[in-house]
Amino acid sequence: MAGPGTRGIFVSYRREDAGHVAGRLADRLAERFGASSVFIDVDSIEPGIDFAEAIQVAIARCDVLLALIGREWATMVDDRGRRRLDDPDDYVVLELTAALERNIRVIPVLVDGAEVPSQNSLAPSLRPLVRRNAVRLDYETFRSDAAWLAQRLGELLSATESGAAPAQEALPERTEWVDRTSSAQHAAAVEADPSTPSVRRATAEKPRLPLGSGIRWPRFLRWNFGANLGRATASYNEALRVRGGEPVVVAPPPAEPAGPPVPEERFLQGRFPERVRLGEEVTLLVRLGLQPGARLEAGLAPLAVPEAGLEVVLLLVDSPGFTLRSPERQVVRVVPRQDSGWAAFELQAAGDGVHTLRVEAFAGGTGLGGLGVQVSVDPAAQTGPSAEHASPAAVTPPGQGEVSLLLTYDADRQVYRYRLVDAGGYYSEEAATNRLLQPPGEAVEQLVAQLNALARGQAGWDAGTTRDWLQGQGIALWDSFIPHALQREFWQRRDRITQMTIVSDGDPVPWELLYPFAPGGQDVGFLVDQFPVARRRYGPRPPGRLDLAAADLVLSGDGLAAAPAEITALDALLRGRGLAPRRIGDLPALRQAFQQADVGLLHFSCHNAFARGAPNASRILLGGQPFEPVFLNAHAGRFAGPLVFLNACRTDGQAPLYTTVEGWAASFLRAGAGAFIGSLWEVTDTSAATYAQQFYQAALAGDTLGEAARRARDAIRDNPADPTWLAYTLYADPTATISTAPAAGT
Numbered sequence: 001m002a003g004p005g006t007r008g009i010f011v012s013y014r015r016e017d018a019g020h021v022a023g024r025l026a027d028r029l030a031e032r033f034g035a036s037s038v039f040i041d042v043d044s045i046e047p048g049i050d051f052a053e054a055i056q057v058a059i060a061r062c063d064v065l066l067a068l069i070g071r072e073w074a075t076m077v078d079d080r081g082r083r084r085l086d087d088p089d090d091y092v093v094l095e096l097t098a099a100l101e102r103n104i105r106v107i108p109v110l111v112d113g114a115e116v117p118s119q120n121s122l123a124p125s126l127r128p129l130v131r132r133n134a135v136r137l138d139y140e141t142f143r144s145d146a147a148w149l150a151q152r153l154g155e156l157l158s159a160t161e162s163g164a165a166p167a168q169e170a171l172p173e174r175t176e177w178v179d180r181t182s183s184a185q186h187a188a189a190v191e192a193d194p195s196t197p198s199v200r201r202a203t204a205e206k207p208r209l210p211l212g213s214g215i216r217w218p219r220f221l222r223w224n225f226g227a228n229l230g231r232a233t234a235s236y237n238e239a240l241r242v243r244g245g246e247p248v249v250v251a252p253p254p255a256e257p258a259g260p261p262v263p264e265e266r267f268l269q270g271r272f273p274e275r276v277r278l279g280e281e282v283t284l285l286v287r288l289g290l291q292p293g294a295r296l297e298a299g300l301a302p303l304a305v306p307e308a309g310l311e312v313v314l315l316l317v318d319s320p321g322f323t324l325r326s327p328e329r330q331v332v333r334v335v336p337r338q339d340s341g342w343a344a345f346e347l348q349a350a351g352d353g354v355h356t357l358r359v360e361a362f363a364g365g366t367g368l369g370g371l372g373v374q375v376s377v378d379p380a381a382q383t384g385p386s387a388e389h390a391s392p393a394a395v396t397p398p399g400q401g402e403v404s405l406l407l408t409y410d411a412d413r414q415v416y417r418y419r420l421v422d423a424g425g426y427y428s429e430e431a432a433t434n435r436l437l438q439p440p441g442e443a444v445e446q447l448v449a450q451l452n453a454l455a456r457g458q459a460g461w462d463a464g465t466t467r468d469w470l471q472g473q474g475i476a477l478w479d480s481f482i483p484h485a486l487q488r489e490f491w492q493r494r495d496r497i498t499q500m501t502i503v504s505d506g507d508p509v510p511w512e513l514l515y516p517f518a519p520g521g522q523d524v525g526f527l528v529d530q531f532p533v534a535r536r537r538y539g540p541r542p543p544g545r546l547d548l549a550a551a552d553l554v555l556s557g558d559g560l561a562a563a564p565a566e567i568t569a570l571d572a573l574l575r576g577r578g579l580a581p582r583r584i585g586d587l588p589a590l591r592q593a594f595q596q597a598d599v600g601l602l603h604f605s606c607h608n609a610f611a612r613g614a615p616n617a618s619r620i621l622l623g624g625q626p627f628e629p630v631f632l633n634a635h636a637g638r639f640a641g642p643l644v645f646l647n648a649c650r651t652d653g654q655a656p657l658y659t660t661v662e663g664w665a666a667s668f669l670r671a672g673a674g675a676f677i678g679s680l681w682e683v684t685d686t687s688a689a690t691y692a693q694q695f696y697q698a699a700l701a702g703d704t705l706g707e708a709a710r711r712a713r714d715a716i717r718d719n720p721a722d723p724t725w726l727a728y729t730l731y732a733d734p735t736a737t738i739s740t741a742p743a744a745g746t
Contacts, residue, residue, distance in 0.1 A: 009037060009038050010104075014072075014073060017072045023344075025146055026040045029153070039058050052089075059104065060102065062099075063156070067107065069111060079337060093123070093125075093126065096129060105156070106129060108132055109135055109136075110135070110137065112138055112139050267393055268369055269288070271285040274387045276378075277377075278351075278379040280383050281346065284357060284373065286345070287341060305336045307336055309333050312333070312361050313425075314332060314359055315361075315362065315419070317359065319345075320356070321351040321352070323347065326344065353377060355376075356373065357373045358371070359371045359373075362427075365422040365426070366423065367404050369393040370503075400498060401496055403497050403501070404420070404500070404502075406419045407503070413435065414436045415432045428485075433483055440509055448680070454723050455681060463720040471526075474515025475517045477510070477515070478517055481514075491518060497530070505538050510681075532706025533706070536731065543733065544737075546641055547740075548738055549598075551601040552582050553567050553584065554584045554590060554605070556606030557585055562686050563689075567603075569689075570603060570693065579601075586625065594631070599644075602643070603647065606622075607620070607648055639668075640672060643674060646678050647692050649683055650682060651678035652665050674732070675731060676731040677728060677731075683724040683727050694708075694715040695711070700740070705730060705738070706732075709728065
């Protein structure tokens with residue numbers, strides 16, 4: 001720690017523009033010069049303190065001011081649309097003006113390729129900044145840039161203390177005071193241990209305001225300090241002491257009437273190098289922003305963000321090829337009209353190859369969407385360049401009783417890894433299975449072969465015997481694939497669960513067949529008997545409403561006895577809702593519908609051939625021509641959230657293709673489907689037709705997709721020796737609903 005008289009470094013920045021590097025830089029400087037020599041976040045001045053005077057006091061105690069300038073530094077505007085640099089009371093303007101007037105050394109630090117603004121874009125008081133020699137601090141080379149800057153500052157401060165530099169006015173003895181918390185986790189650590197590095201605390205005995213004493217904390221203070229009001233109070237009283245005053249209680253202003261939530265778009269945004277050298281430490285930055293970044297494929301309807309804000313948990317679900325050096329769970333706060341701060345996940349490249357990092361966002365237990373970031377790790381690579389990624393994020397209130405089960409398969413160790421997230425904001429520790437004795441795809445193929453034989457009637461069992469056999473298979477899956485720790489978490493929450501979403505990167509295991517079982521405990525049935533169960537692939541959250549303005553019914557004409565009657569019944573049902581379904585019977589007509597991208601409801605009643613080891617594992621014959629998932633590759637992101645139902649045998653079968661696992665579900669969801677329904681094994685014609693009719697009747701009557709799927713299962717569960725009722729999978733928001741609006745001209 002620096003002692004009395006030691007010179008200081010002031011870090012000036014805008015949180016929305018360069019906050020992602022300001023905290024990291026301050027940490028590095030604190031390690032080198034001592035935490036009390038680094039000043040940051042004077043914008044957290046408490047109520048009742050003269051803003052300009054407090055900045056003058058802080059600036060007077062420093063020899064160097066680092067002006068962090070990001071790409072938006074000169075163009076950012078306030079809530080009224082006025083450029084912040086044109087506001088003489090803006091804290092950055094006050095900081096820089098005070099430093100320049102005192103002839104304190106000001107060093108522009110250009111962040112991530114930013115340029116020094118032109119003189120004409122600055123107020124007269126800030127124009128000397130343009131003539132100051134600048135340094136760069138880039139994301140890809142942060143460690144070396146920060147190390148070089150720290151070395152140069154060390155030389156400068158040493159020269160100043162030895163008298164080699166121009167004399168500075170004497171500074172009063174410095175009082176240590178709260179400066180910042182770089183993340184919610186760091187703030188919690190500081191609360192538990194005041195000696196945590198990089199945070200200056202008030203060490204002298206001083207009076208403190210009692211918590212809840214009537215202070216109405218400003219919004220920027222709530223962002224930074226959150227629940228850490230004890231430290232904020234210390235900062236407030238210390239600032240008063242500097243002025244020679246006594247602690248006071250600031251009465252709250254009259255309550256402001258709450259306005260309606262502000263509709264706005266949100267995107268989950270990430271920043272990470274495209275290439276990383278093996279062994280190098282890098283940082284994955286993630287936030288919820290207002291403006292889309294690169295590689296965004298689809299927008300999102302405006303969403304209402306509460307005026308009081310919303311805490312969003314960012315969870316690094318999977319980081320293959322990297323060792324995580326920071327907490328996997330971080331919290332950002334989303335408030336109206338502003339980007340959230342950046343969450344920083346510190347990683348070290350540990351395995352070469354191409355890897356995909358996955359981050360999921362949650363508000364309470366509600367999944368808002370996810371972001372996948374692909375990176376190449378190479379021993380000979382030079383780290384960089386930084387790439388920006390974005391994905392739509394649905395900021396919605398938490399759903400009561402909603403639970404998400406996040407799973408990944410670690411192929412190197414042959415284990416599944418899980419996390420459970422519930423609506424109360426609980427995030428379980430990661431739980432892993434025992435090592436699988438064979439790859440899951442091979443094990444699933446053996447089980448599916450038995451289920452196919454059962455669907456064909458080859459077992460010769462009655463309905464009761466069939467159910468007992470299915471129950472035994474479900475218990476085996478539960479015991480083999482669900483770790484005991486996760487089983488306990490499930491039973492503790494089971495009575496409060498109203499819906500479950502299984503989130504994966506596309507997985508072959510028939511999770512719908514799970515039968516939670518505790519010897520001597522309560523028998524509550526298959527998982528899908530207890531509440532709606534849906535699947536979701538990592539990435540954007542499925543839409544909560546599907547507007548079906550058009551409908552296409554696809555009949556293959558390959559001899560399925562119940563298929564024509566199924567299509568006729570659905571046609572009548574949809575016409576009763578004001579739609580005029582189009583009939584499609586061949587591949588050219590289907591391809592034309594894809595080209596026009598006016599797909600609303602797309603229902604297939606047909607035969608699907610699946611062979612996991614074939615080059616094209618799935619195919620449907622339409623008019624004698626094969627329709628395969630590869631036809632959808634050119635339509636990625638073009639569909640506007642249709643409901644796709646492939647009512648055929650094993651239409652949710654998945655097979656390896658080059659570097660990924662593919663199938664009908666992955667292909668249609670990538671094209672933009674809002675919901676997909678398929679089957680995990682062979683289904684019987686009559687049960688399949690009944691399932692479809694019951695599903696559409698319930699969904700069109702206003703049931704959620706999850707409830708409609710349950711009703712459809714119930715309608716066919718008692719067919720003798722028929723496992724079709726457990727075969728169907730639903731990729732969707734289980735709370736989503738559908739509406740129909742006839743297309744123009746129909």
